[in-house]
Amino acid sequence: MKSETSYLEMYQPIYNWVNQVPIGKVVTYGQVADCVEETHFTARQVGHALSLSQSPLNWQRVVGAGGHIVVGRRSPEMRLLQIRLLREEGVHFLETDPERVNMALSQWQPHIV
Numbered sequence: 383m384k385s386e387t388s389y390l391e392m393y394q395p396i397y398n399w400v401n402q403v404p405i406g407k408v409v410t411y412g413q414v415a416d417c418v419e420e421t422h423f424t425a426r427q428v429g430h431a432l433s434l435s436q437s438p439l440n441w442q443r444v445v446g447a448g449g450h451i452v453v454g455r456r457s458p459e460m461r462l463l464q465i466r467l468l469r470e471e472g473v474h475f476l477e478t479d480p481e482r483v484n485m486a487l488s489q490w491q492p493h494i495v
Contacts, residue, residue: 390434393431396414396423396427396431396432397431397437400439400443401438401440402492403440403443403490405471407443407490408443408444408445408449409443409444409490410446411429411445411446412425412447413489415427442464445464445483449489454481474487
């Protein structure tokens, strides 16, 4: 069985990539999984990696597909914290659903200049 330290080392490429997401932008768990080039991860592994991180991380900038705040499934308090942090960073939310990110305006596309 892997130790927590070996998981943190294995997930370091995820942490490095997530910390590149600019203020005011978000990415999805699946997007992170697809863009990390060092190894193959699934969206679920990205979520697991973020939950294990012990170093400063821009975790709030990672949302579910379609802009859903999925951390709220486990913790309503974390959902509210993520929404507050994203709003403070200038992330746009849908007018029809104030707890869902407007991905058309706020999704970071790192390969599009």
